[in-house]
Amino acid sequence: SQQGEEDPQALSIQEGENATMNCSYKTSINNLQWYRQNSGRGLVHLILIRSNEREKHSGRLRVTLDTSKKSSSLLITASRAADTASYFCATDAPSRFGNEKLTFGTGTRLTIIP
């Protein structure tokens, strides 16, 4: 089952602009994570934000989390051509055994136009 839904499904921006992607989820979580996938490759972990955190930064990445709205956003500032990829959110939900597994969203395809 898909826990997260990213919005938009696809996004094209000019190099240097900021890119914002959103993720909504359905159940309570322990943390939410963002991943990047270049075409035909495995996913790369970008950032993890815990349920008691509201904002987190890593380089040009800024992630926010609103647990009351069950939503998160990923902001990439000063975009570069190398940022062209698909971006996925993933939720780590509590279960009777702990945080067993991640559930991934459907992804946002980001294209940076040089």
Add this chain to the structure above:
Amino acid sequence: DGGITQSPKYLFRKEGQNVTLSCEQNLNHDAMYWYRQDPGQGLRLIYYSQIVNDFQKGDIAEGYSVSREKKESFPLTVTSAQKNPTAFYLCASRQGFNYGYTFGSGTRLTVV
């Protein structure tokens, strides 16, 4: 360098044939996972294992089987019972709860 190695990169399966995808990690991670990705789609969980000699079904386990005899290895067998196996298969591992996954580079399986 530590990481996850998936092999082969490309695999072709004939109708009615079982095939096994390899996943090996040298990160000393306890938990390992298999996901399936269809074109333009997200990842769907097939099987996962928290410790050696134990594994659980994910959301789409039918037609697949796994084993976890060693901490480093988590092979996935796609059986003839899987009617639509053409997809990109991703193996991942993680250190523990509240950590991110480390992914392999994937195996692209095609039915011929």
